[in-house]
Amino acid sequence: MNLDSSFSPSRGGQLCDMAGKTVVKTLPTVEEVLTAREEYLNPEAAAPKLSGLGLKAFVWALEIETIGRPILGGILKQNKTLEAIRERIIPDDPMFYLEYPSQKRTEAEVLPxxxxxxxxxxxxxxxxxxxPSASSFKEKLSSEYPxxxxxxxxxxxxxxxxxxxxxxxxxxxxxxxxxxxxxxxxxxxxxxxxxxxxxxxxxxxxxxxxxxxxxxxxxxxxxxxxxxxxxxxxxxxxxxxxxxxxxxxxxxxxxxxxxxxxxxxxxxxxxxxxxxxxxxxxxxxxxxxxxxxxxxxxxxxxxxxxxxxxxxxxxxxxxxxxxxxxxxxxxxxxxxxxxxxxxxxxxxxxxxxxxxxxxxxxxxxxxxxxxxxxxxxxxxxxxxxxxxxxxxxxxxxxxxxxxxxxxxxxxxxxxxxxxxxxxxxxxxxxxxxxxxxxxxxxxxxxxxxxxxxxxxxxxxxxxxxxxxxxxxxxxxxxxxxxxxxxxxxxxxxxxxxxxxxxxxxxxxxxxxxxxxxxxxxxxxxxxxxxxxxxxxxxxxxxxxxxxxxxxxxxxxxxxxxxxxxxxxxxxxxxxxxxxxxxxxxxxxxxxxxxxxxxxxxxxxxxxxxxxxxxxxxxxxxxx
Structure with missing residues (x-):
């Protein structure tokens, strides 16, 4: 399959082959996302609720790789957990450890x-x-004090x-x-x-x-x-x-x-x-x-x-x-x-x-x-x-x-x-x-x-x-x-x-x-x-x-x-x-x-x- 060599993952859009068919979607840039301000969505998690012997049987199945991997793969797919992880190009560098922008103290009235x-x-x-405490310890000892x-x-x-x-x-x-x-x-x-x-x-x-x-x-x-x-x-x-x-x-x-x-x-x-x-x-x-x-x-x-x-x-x-x-x-x-x-x-x-x-x-x-x-x-x-x-x-x-x-x-x-x-x-x-x-x-x-x-x-x-x-x-x-x-x-x-x-x-x-x-x-x-x-x-x-x-x-x-x-x-x-x-x-x-x-x-x-x-x-x- 020949891919369009002009594609740049730094731009939002999609990766297409020479016939124009979409192959892989790309997440939009952060600037585009903030401009679009899409509606908040919270899809409910989909997974079996298990306890007792049912959970025991479920864990037994998960730990047998030939059975467990398809089960887990199905749950992850149903919840779209990996959609943005595996199925899209992410136009950003990874942040392997937390990096914060340079900061000056903005907090008022603090004691160092x-x-x-x-x-x-x-x-x-x-x-x-x-x-100062609103009331003394002796006042609180009174049974009437709430x-x-x-x-x-x-x-x-x-x-x-x-x-x-x-x-x-x-x-x-x-x-x-x-x-x-x-x-x-x-x-x-x-x-x-x-x-x-x-x-x-x-x-x-x-x-x-x-x-x-x-x-x-x-x-x-x-x-x-x-x-x-x-x-x-x-x-x-x-x-x-x-x-x-x-x-x-x-x-x-x-x-x-x-x-x-x-x-x-x-x-x-x-x-x-x-x-x-x-x-x-x-x-x-x-x-x-x-x-x-x-x-x-x-x-x-x-x-x-x-x-x-x-x-x-x-x-x-x-x-x-x-x-x-x-x-x-x-x-x-x-x-x-x-x-x-x-x-x-x-x-x-x-x-x-x-x-x-x-x-x-x-x-x-x-x-x-x-x-x-x-x-x-x-x-x-x-x-x-x-x-x-x-x-x-x-x-x-x-x-x-x-x-x-x-x-x-x-x-x-x-x-x-x-x-x-x-x-x-x-x-x-x-x-x-x-x-x-x-x-x-x-x-x-x-x-x-x-x-x-x-x-x-x-x-x-x-x-x-x-x-x-x-x-x-x-x-x-x-x-x-x-x-x-x-x-x-x-x-x-x-x-x-x-x-x-x-x-x-x-x-x-x-x-x-x-x-x-x-x-x-x-x-x-x-x-x-x-x-x-x-x-x-x-x-x-x-x-x-x-x-x-x-x-x-x-x-x-x-x-x-x-x-x-x-x-x-x-x-x-x-x-x-x-x-x-x-x-x-x-x-x-x-x-x-x-x-x-x-x-x-x-x-x-x-x-x-x-x-x-x-x-x-x-x-x-x-x-």
């Missing part, structure tokens, strides 16, 4: 943090950025006033965890739990407080760590039954070490979706993590245990990891605050990560002020971290000055924003923007984000091939030890090839262009965190798990740009639906501008506080 300095010094600066959660400052006041000691709080935590293991249903918060180690840490903190020498305001604060982040003396299993056999934990991850230096008491390793391969919080080995707002519903994943502990009042904070919404999804449907920082803002040293271009570590807390304190403590990259884009120096917002929000512009792509499975989700999120506008004078502007279906495809292929590459040495030896859901996902992941990965990175460059164009006119992009509230736990899925791509798609609809493009994102609770289930609003920021997200989140938290509720499962560790 010394990245290479001690964590205690950064925490002191962050503490100074907070406004509030949702104790803050870190409340715990510090309780310790300094001798109302309670870190050791007493630790004992209450240990008792609550032991009771939760006997509850029906079992909450399944933790994978590794060592009471004696908790007592040892708390005793040291109690002694420092008694001597009037706490390391920082974080001294004695209970904190959990997702089970893919190293924290001595616990193994890191990544939610598996095998990873710790290949990867010995000899020291804390860098982020854990920085928190420990500030006096944090680590309570154990939080339960998670196995290898992070899931968005519900189901783990076939360690149990289904239950949502404290409704124990018959999922917590969301994969940082499910971290989020559930915070939502239930058992910890002031927890660390999670995020490759496909794993911090934001559980935060959105459990009523907590979750921050996914810019990729490269924090080091991954000591994290058993699986995606080298998209993963980041972030805190989950019950309120924004605690998030500011914990973020300041653990952030920072190392000289060994290879970054193509030079990050702006870290900072925190000066929350004592809220007037700067008046000049802030919020971007909303309405067609996308309203694309929720449940109308109440979009309505509650819309109400939060109205309250923010009335309370702080912010402006909401309409923006356009192109090729969101290609964004999903690019993210899927990227995460799939990076996971598959990372796990390839282990997979043949440990496959039979895995749960059915991660095995079905990995069967799909190994379906993609190197040419698919390169094409996905071409789509990454296009998406970076579209989002950076939007950020020329707005400071923050807003969406619902998830397209649905917490889904019900199917009884048939408890033991063997389930595969439900439609459910996964609804939970992941709005979160992929944060990972695929490495952008900072934050989920903040804004209310509940008619069933009492939490709803989160997602804020997406410019690269390295976490402080702007924290500032906006603090304002949203304030105006939406009357619409929030405590979960049904709640532990008061101070009273």
């Amino acid at each position: 943090l010394e990245e290479a300095g001690p964590s205690v010094a950064r925490v002191e600066i962050a503490l100074d950025s907070l406004p 509030f949702l959660y104790w803050t870190i400052r409340d715990y510090a006041a309780a310790y300094s006033s001798r109302h309670v000691t870190p050791s007493e709080v630790a004992e209450r935590f240990i008792s609550a965890i032991e009771q939760s293991e006997k509850s029906s249903p079992r909450m399944a918060y933790l994978i590794s739990f060592k009471p004696d180690d908790i007592r040892k840490q708390a005793e040291a903190s109690t002694k420092r407080h008694a001597e009037g020498k706490p390391l920082s305001i974080l001294d004695g604060i209970l904190f959990a760590v997702k089970d893919d982040i190293d924290c001595v003396p616990h193994p890191s299993t990544g939610g598996t039954k095998w990873l710790h056999r290949y990867r010995e934990v000899k020291e804390d991850a860098e982020c854990v070490s920085r928190l420990r230096n500030a006096g944090v008491v680590f309570v154990g390793k939080a339960n998670m979706n196995e290898l992070g391969l899931g968005v519900t919080g189901h783990n076939a080995h360690y149990g289904v993590i239950r949502n404290p707002h409704d124990t018959g519903r999922h917590t969301g994943g994969s940082s499910a245990g971290s989020c559930a502990l915070v939502a239930a009042g058992l910890c002031s904070g927890a660390l999670g990891s995020d490759v496909g919404g794993s911090i934001r999804i559980p935060s959105g449907i459990c009523g907590t605050v979750g921050l996914k920082v810019t990729v490269g803002r924090t080091t991954l040293k000591g994290v058993s990560g699986v995606s080298w271009t998209m993963e980041s570590i972030g805190p989950i807390t019950a309120n924004v002020e605690d998030l500011v304190l914990l973020y300041s403590a653990y952030l920072g990259s190392l000289p060994s971290d290879q970054l193509i884009s030079k990050p702006l120096p870290p900072c925190v917002p000066n929350l004592k000055d809220r007037a700067t929000l008046q000049n802030l512009k919020i971007g909303k792509f309405s067609a996308w924003f309203k694309d929720t499975l449940e109308a109440e989700v979009a309505e509650v999120c819309e109400r939060s923007l109205k309250l923010l506008r009335e309370g702080y004078g912010t402006e909401t502007e309409e923006i356009f984000l192109a090729e969101l279906q290609e964004l999903r495809n690019g993210h899927l292929v990227t995460v799939a091939t990076e996971y598959a590459t990372t796990l390839r040495p282990y997979y043949p030896h440990v496959k039979k030890e895995m749960g059915l859901e991660p095995r079905s996902n990995l069967a799909l992941f190994y379906h993609f090839g190197s040419h698919d990965y390169v094409a996905a990175q071409q789509l990454r460059r296009r998406q970076m262009h579209y989002h950076m164009e939007a950020f020329k006119t707005v400071d923050v992009i807003v969406t619902p965190t998830t397209a649905m509230t917490a889904p019900e736990i199917s009884p048939g899925s408890v033991k063997l798990g389930e595969s439900d791509l439609v459910k996964s798609g609804n939970l992941m609809r709005f979160i992929l740009a944060g990972n695929f493009l490495g952008l900072p994102c934050l989920s903040v609770p804004v209310g509940h639906d008619s069933k009492g289930l939490p709803i989160g609003l997602q804020l997406i920021g410019r690269p390295w501008e976490e402080a702007t997200l924290l500032r906006v989140a603090a304002a949203i938290e304030e105006v939406c506080l009357p619409y929030r509720q405590r979960p049904k499962v709640f532990h008061d560790l101070l009273k």
Whole structure:
């Protein structure tokens, strides 16, 4: 076949043979796409919903190559997953690692943090950025005073006033965890739990407080760590039954070490979706993590245990990891605050990560002020971290000055924003923007984000091939030890090839262009965190798990740009639906501008506080 030699893939159009017959379509240039502004479309995912023995038979078929490849090929074709990956010419260079345009700081009223300095010094600066508490710890002790959660400052006041000691709080935590293991249903918060180690840490903190020498305001604060982040003396299993056999934990991850230096008491390793391969919080080995707002519903994943502990009042904070919404999804449907920082803002040293271009570590807390304190403590990259884009120096917002929000512009792509499975989700999120506008004078502007279906495809292929590459040495030896859901996902992941990965990175460059164009006119992009509230736990899925791509798609609809493009994102609770289930609003920021997200989140938290509720499962560790 002779092809027209004058064809140039840098122009939108199509590749034709000498007879003029279309052979291969070409994606239009990004400039043409932005000019055309095609209508937003979100085709529903098409795939079988399976659980129990049906899922077991499905995985068995997928893992037989002669049967599995046609099945997977059919599912991918039905969803048009590979249409823009394999069947079109993409007129863009690949972006193998995140490249951001050169930036000057645009954030107003911030306090700079010394990245290479001690964590205690950064925490002191962050503490100074907070406004005075609306009420004192003593006022909150009154049973008539309505509030949702104790803050870190409340715990510090309780310790300094001798109302309670870190050791007493630790004992209450240990008792609550032991009771939760006997509850029906079992909450399944933790994978590794060592009471004696908790007592040892708390005793040291109690002694420092008694001597009037706490390391920082974080001294004695209970904190959990997702089970893919190293924290001595616990193994890191990544939610598996095998990873710790290949990867010995000899020291804390860098982020854990920085928190420990500030006096944090680590309570154990939080339960998670196995290898992070899931968005519900189901783990076939360690149990289904239950949502404290409704124990018959999922917590969301994969940082499910971290989020559930915070939502239930058992910890002031927890660390999670995020490759496909794993911090934001559980935060959105459990009523907590979750921050996914810019990729490269924090080091991954000591994290058993699986995606080298998209993963980041972030805190989950019950309120924004605690998030500011914990973020300041653990952030920072190392000289060994290879970054193509030079990050702006870290900072925190000066929350004592809220007037700067008046000049802030919020971007909303309405067609996308309203694309929720449940109308109440979009309505509650819309109400939060109205309250923010009335309370702080912010402006909401309409923006356009192109090729969101290609964004999903690019993210899927990227995460799939990076996971598959990372796990390839282990997979043949440990496959039979895995749960059915991660095995079905990995069967799909190994379906993609190197040419698919390169094409996905071409789509990454296009998406970076579209989002950076939007950020020329707005400071923050807003969406619902998830397209649905917490889904019900199917009884048939408890033991063997389930595969439900439609459910996964609804939970992941709005979160992929944060990972695929490495952008900072934050989920903040804004209310509940008619069933009492939490709803989160997602804020997406410019690269390295976490402080702007924290500032906006603090304002949203304030105006939406009357619409929030405590979960049904709640532990008061101070009273």
